[in-house]
Amino acid sequence: MIYPLIPLFLVGVLGAPTLALGLIEGVAQAIVSLMSAISGTISDRSGKRVAFVRWGYGLPILGKALISIAGSWQFVLVGRTIDRFGKGLRGSPRDVLIADAVPPNRRGEAFGFHRMMDTAGALVGVLIAAGCLWLLQLENLETVYRTIFAISAVLAFCSLAVSFFVVDPQSSSASLEEEPAQKPTFRVAIQGLGREYWVTLSILSVFAFANSSDAFLLLRAADVGLSALQVVLIYALYNLSYSMCSFSAGKLSDRHGRWKIISLGWLIYAVIYAGMAVTNSYFIWILFGVYGLYMALTEGVSKALIVDCVPAHKKGTAIGILYMALGLSALSSNIIAGYLWDSVGKSAPFWVGSLSAVVAILTVLFSGRLTSKATIQIA
Secondary structure: OOHHHHHHHHHHHOOOOHHHHHHHHHHHHHHHHHHHHHHHHHHHHHOOOHHHHHHHHHHHHHHHHHHHOOOOHHHHHHHHHHHHHHHHHHHHHHHHHHHHOOOHHHHHHHHHHHHHHHHHHHHHHHHHHHHHHHHOOOOOHHHHHHHHHHHHHHHHHHHHHHHOOOOOOHHHHHHHHHOOOOOOOHHHHHOOOOHHHHHHHHHHHHHHOOOOOOHHHHHHHHHOOOOHHHHHHHHHHHHHHHHHHHHHHHHHHHHHOHHHHHHHHHHHHHHHHHHHHHOOOOHHHHHHHHHHHHHHHHHHHHHHHHHHOOOHHHHHHHHHHHHHHHHHHHHHHHHHHHHHHHHOOOOHHHHHHHHHHHHHHHHHHHHOHHHOOOOOOOO
């Protein structure tokens, strides 16, 4: 609900430089990555997932409230950090709950279904924001933005309330018997993940250096002439495309292999980012629509791919380290994108992103990942 408005609020209302936007989004993703690794590892050790999920949906209420009263970009940074701290807490344990609920040969379908429903919720939120912009047609956009941020904080209570209907499975602690009796350190936690996991993680991290925050796409939309309402609507179009394609993409990955689907998504990403560098106010609508397809082909499928590579009792740790690696890579890519926008030109971040995506695809091809399906570990 608030995501498409944060770049406009930061740059247009608070007067923050684009580098500050890159810093905020980079730090936000780094916080998600760090907390995902910690929560994933601890939830593997304890066998408890739901407590992390509940805290993960509770903290963003405070984060959104702080953003609604922010008077400087530094205050937005604090609010965004708290919000993303919660996201990091819930991500890995929630994904393990999903993975444990289905047989291994339907993981892609399960994660695709999750992305479809999650993004459908995001679509509703974006449409609520668009409705608020249309109803609150005030000359002072700052008041409109702050009102929407405040409403989002109130609605966030719904996520927290729903989490109390979820319970830990009875069998969640059974996998703990498989853990070696060693001192519970992070070094011990990552043992046994296997070579396939680390190779897969390395390739996914290469692409992460290309993948700067979507906030730059939204800022680009405003830069080519879209109004605040149009920026929100174009983000709704992206969410609609993402939601509609996620389930089918997950099923295709179960049938044809994860890497083929992910590589196709990365190719689409490279084309979209090259298009963003030269787009206008009309063509950008097509780019955002297709961008949702890229997300559907990669987001849920990547999680299924990672889970395929590891033993059952290492799922939380494996997903958490994935989040951490991608987040740390994104920290660099976001800061670089903000610098390029301010210092080189507004199209520069998109040319760099497109080229980096091509490098990631070549890495997959030369590593031979496309020649076979991911190995599914059932033990």
